[in-house]
Amino acid sequence: MDWLKIGSAALMIGMLVFIYPRMKHAIKHSPKGTSEDWKGFIIPLIAVIGFVIFLMATI
Amino acid sequence: MLGNQSVASRPIESVLSTNKVIRSTYQLLSMTLLFSAFAAYLSIAMQASQGMGLVATIAGIVMLWFVLPKTANSASGIPVIFAITGLLGFGIGPMVAYYLAVNPSIVMTALGGTGVIFLALSGYALTTRKDFSFMAGFLMVGMFVIIGASLLNIFLGIPALSLAMNAAVVMIMSGFILYETSSIIHGGETNYIMATASLFLSILNLFSALLHLLGAMNDD
Numbered sequence: 001m002d003w004l005k006i007g008s009a010a011l012m013i014g015m016l017v018f019i020y021p022r023m024k025h026a027i028k029h030s031p032k033g034t035s036e037d038w039k040g041f042i043i044p045l046i047a048v049i050g051f052v053i054f055l056m057a058t059i
Numbered sequence: 060m061l062g063n064q065s066v067a068s069r070p071i072e073s074v075l076s077t078n079k080v081i082r083s084t085y086q087l088l089s090m091t092l093l094f095s096a097f098a099a100y101l102s103i104a105m106q107a108s109q110g111m112g113l114v115a116t117i118a119g120i121v122m123l124w125f126v127l128p129k130t131a132n133s134a135s136g137i138p139v140i141f142a143i144t145g146l147l148g149f150g151i152g153p154m155v156a157y158y159l160a161v162n163p164s165i166v167m168t169a170l171g172g173t174g175v176i177f178l179a180l181s182g183y184a185l186t187t188r189k190d191f192s193f194m195a196g197f198l199m200v201g202m203f204v205i206i207g208a209s210l211l212n213i214f215l216g217i218p219a220l221s222l223a224m225n226a227a228v229v230m231i232m233s234g235f236i237l238y239e240t241s242s243i244i245h246g247g248e249t250n251y252i253m254a255t256a257s258l259f260l261s262i263l264n265l266f267s268a269l270l271h272l273l274g275a276m277n278d279d
Contacts (some may be wrong), residue, residue, distance in 0.1 A: 004211050008115045011120065012210040016203065018124055023199035033193030040189045041237065048176055049232045052226075052269070055172045056276045059165060 073246065080243055081185075083251035087140065088258055094141055095148030095259070102152020109153045116150030119143045127256060135151035143160040144259055151267060158270055163276050169269040177262055180233055184240035191241040194234055201231040221274050235261040 033041075070260040102112065122143045130136040158165045184191065205227055213222050237256045248257070 002110055004278055007110070007117070009213050011113070012206050012213070014121075015206050016210070017064060019199065019203050019206065021070060023196075023203050026199040027196040030195035031193050037191075037193050040187065041191065041194060041234065044183050044237065045233055046178070047229060048229065051176065052272065053231055054142070055168055055269070056272060057067060057163075059133070059168055059273045059276050 069278060077244060077246060077248070080249055080254065084243060084254040084258065087137075087251060087255040088262075089234050089256060091140060091144040091259055093261070098145040098148035099152045099155055102149045102220040103156040103159070106156070107149065107152055112128060112153040113151045115146045119146030119150060120242040122146070123260075124173075127187055127252070129190060131250050131252040131256075140252050140256060142257075143256065146264065147259075147263055151263065154267065154270065158274055161274065165270065165273045167229055168267055168272055172269050172273075173262060173266040176229075176265060177236060180236040181240050182228050184237050185244065187246055191238045192245070194238050194245060198231060198238060201227065201234070205231060218275075222272065225268040225275075226266055229272070232265040234262045234269065236265075 079259075095140065100114075113238045117143075124138065125140050127136065127143060158169075179206055205224055206219065208224050212224065236258065239248065239254065243254050248254045
């Protein structure tokens with residue numbers, strides 16, 4: 001086990017501890033999206049996925 | 060009469076204030092990105108080790124969590140955000156140096172790809188003015204799962220899991236760009252320094268994930 005792995009693991013544990021209360025708060029308090037709202041997110045996301053696949057194919 | 064004027068002028072004031080936050084955020088974001096790129100260049104030129112990069116990243120994240128929220132409402136927030144973005148840029152340097160040595164076109168493609176994705180998603184959120192606040196819980200859970208899986212993969216070292224996580228990071232960061240831009244438009248985020256920090260992190264993570272994905276596809 002090298003120090004780089006231990007340091008990275010410590011950083012990620014710190015991130016999990018930091019994010020957990022914010023995640024709980026966001027789940028409780030964020031508004032629920034309608035299917036129309038989710039469509040507005042899915043469409044650009046599909047475009048991003050397509051673009052990344054294109055980049056991966058060109059490299 | 061005065062009351063009516065006040066009611067009528069409120070939305071205009073709100074729109075002007077939102078536009079000011081958007082303008083200030085993009086100005087600061089472009090400056091911090093340039094500064095971060097310079098810090099990454101320094102890191103590459105100094106041939107900084109991965110350990111040095113990790114220390115710089117940890118220092119940047121600690122400042123982001125504990126110093127920035129206390130200074131973001133004052134003028135001292137500006138040097139703090141530059142310090143954070145500089146440290147994070149320095150931290151990513153060894154990884155960029157590695158991919159530059161393997162195949163420089165990976166770095167250029169990742170850089171261009173990140174720029175295109177950020178501009179396209181920001182443009183989409185700004186022109187449609189959709190409210191993406193409903194995504195907060197989903198994005199936070201996604202982030203939490205990715206960090207948890209990354210933690211596991213430090214010890215497991217499964218390449219396929221790493222690839223899947225980087226693909227998930229691209230999707231989650233794309234969601235964060237939409238969410239944060241919409242949050243500025245709808246008045247959820249009124250502090251341009253905090254908005255810059257959020258967008259900067261999304262861009263940095265997006266760039267890093269694209270580098271890994273393109274690196275995995277490279278034959279060299």
